[in-house]
Amino acid sequence: MLRATEALACMVGIAFTVLITLEVVSRYLFGFSIFFISSAARFLLVWFFLLGAGLALRQGAHVGLELLVDRLPRAQARAAALLAQLLVLAFFVLMLWSGWTALGPAARQVDSALGVSIIWVMLAFPVGFLLLIYHQVTLLFATLRGRSPDETPP
Numbered sequence: 001m002l003r004a005t006e007a008l009a010c011m012v013g014i015a016f017t018v019l020i021t022l023e024v025v026s027r028y029l030f031g032f033s034i035f036f037i038s039s040a041a042r043f044l045l046v047w048f049f050l051l052g053a054g055l056a057l058r059q060g061a062h063v064g065l066e067l068l069v070d071r072l073p074r075a076q077a078r079a080a081a082l083l084a085q086l087l088v089l090a091f092f093v094l095m096l097w098s099g100w101t102a103l104g105p106a107a108r109q110v111d112s113a114l115g116v117s118i119i120w121v122m123l124a125f126p127v128g129f130l131l132l133i134y135h136q137v138t139l140l141f142a143t144l145r146g147r148s149p150d151e152t153p154p
Contacts, residue, residue, distance in 0.1 A: 002058065005131060009051040016044040039113035043121040050128025058135045078143065085140045092132045099125030 023037040056062055069077045099122070106122035 001131075001134060002055075005051055005055060009048060009055060012044050012048045012051065016041055016048060019044070036113045039111050043114075046121050047124045050124045051131070053128060054131035054135045057132060058139070081143050082140070085136060085143060089133065089136045089140065092129050092136055096126055096129040096133060099129055
């Protein structure tokens with residue numbers, strides 16, 4: 001799952017970079033803008049952000065309170081880490097539900113520049129938060145087993 005997400009995020013990032021570069025070149029060298037690039041770039045950026053959020057979580061790259069937790073005794077630090085992980089997991093579940101409920105209204109909307117349903121960008125929310133839940137559960141089980149998050153399998 002981890003490698004597939006990394007590959008997909010990499011492809012989305014490359015597509016985003018190519019589109020933005022194409023837009024900059026067309027605007028500054030040829031004096032015109034390609035009408036669909038802004039919408040396509042926005043769609044790709046949302047997907048890139050939500051795919052990357054799970055990868056960053058798995059690598060411990062999100063903001064944390066290690067300075068505070070590291071000063072606690074071992075048992076209290078573990079309890080604080082478990083509580084934080086459960087709260088984060090609850091937030092991710094809430095966001096998954098919110099993203100899922102947003103798909104209905106999004107299915108009835110069409111992006112004017114691309115001519116595609118808005119559901120394709122809104123689908124990034126439930127998919128991204130489902131991946132975040134997967135990564136958070138993996139980290140939670142690692143904490144319960146007394147492992148470091150770095151020791152979690154991919």
